[in-house]
Amino acid sequence: MDVTQLSIIAIAFLTAGVIKGAIGVGLPTTAIAILGLSLGLRDAVVVLIVPSLVANIWQIARGGELAALFRRFWLMNAMACIGIWLGTIILFRVDPKLLSGLLGIVIGGYAIMNLMSFRPTVTRGRESIWAPAVGFAAGMLTGTTGSLLMPVVVFLQALGLDKNRFVQAAGLSLLIGTVAWAAALYDQGAIDGPAVLLSSFALVPTLLGMLAGIWLRERISQELFRRFVAFFFLILGGNLVYANWF
Template sequence: MHTFIGLYQDIGPALSLLVLVTFLLAGAVKGVIGLGLPTIAMGLLGLGLPPAQAAALLIVPSTVTNVWQLSTGGHLRPLLRRLSGLLSMIFVGTCLGSLWLGIDSGPWAVHGLGAALVVYALYGLIGPQLRVTPRHERWLGPLCGLTTGVVTAATGVFVMPAVPYLQSLGLNRDELVQALGLSFTVSTLALAVGLAGQDALGGQALGASLLMLAPALLGMIAGQWLRQRISPVLFKRCFFIGLAVLGAHLLFNG
């Protein structure tokens, strides 16, 4: 409670409400389609908070929900072997990107976040279904991991290009959901290391992030319930359109 009061005093009632609603919504989106918590959270929080502060709030909810996601499915060991290049370079790229760029590197980072959201949304709406052959995974996985890490360090969003890459591997539904959880967990932990190196992840920031776990989990449970009652195709379409609008706002007005 003391941490929430401190957060409330620091950012005011309007932004405090934005933070709570954001994590409810982001958790619900993740519950429905298996991803979107960091993307939604960074996009909406970027409307009122500096990128480093927004990313710090993301650490605990993202880590817990992603560990929950990767722990189910029964494919963890083979996925770890297959995705080792991607995962290791995500970590390396995020840490190096934090030293080189830093998530609080200036106004351009907000515009970069907007661009990443627009690209991802357009890919989700109209992008072709790509297929990566096994012989290309050895070099393409690490390359996508390194690029994802740099984008994560600069914007706090770790979907591009890791998500399109994972979707191109021909994984079944359970494998894909578990692979996404695995990739996002590594990205979140690497982001935490990068933020700590920038002195942006102290005890107060972690306490505030811990408080966001409750609305994120509540939203995720609601999203899982909703997933059984609506068309995933329709929901994804609405999700990507909303994401494109939000990204365009940050790109041009951030």
């Protein structure tokens, strides 16, 4: 891997870390969207493992309701693990350009929802009905595209969790998903020594970005930053679709 590619990895994870630190989500989605344009989806997903693991451990360690959130969302997270395993099998058997374009649509769709301030609502009584389907769908998208964002984040927002519970619940789901994803990638022979070293290299800019994002979170409007991130995701998603499908 040359200096140019290493620089792209550093920029991708620094940017992703800032977004993760500021709003609690978006690390894999941001990094994979940038890396997917240069490395290709299959090579890019492996680089995510170490930064995603460490970032989400850090995120859930900052709250005090981990056990309650684990009990509340165990079924959703269990179904996500099943979906991740199946999705990862598909990743290595389907044309990566098709899946990269799908990733662009997912990212662009999430961006449009945020720009339109679309906020679905799920009552506590219907949570158990939606949770398994949301988990499985999220797992399939994670396995096939590397995006640990949709539809779990939308579902957690729809439940009306306060900011701290949302950040910790999202971090817990993303951590469990990353562990399952790493196991699935290893089973497909995608994780080896060089891949782990490259993923470990990406950890440094990730942590620096997260520190900057946490600093930003305390000083700027959350809504303003979310809209900026949404525009950023919309551009990335459009580029992925154009580069892979046209």
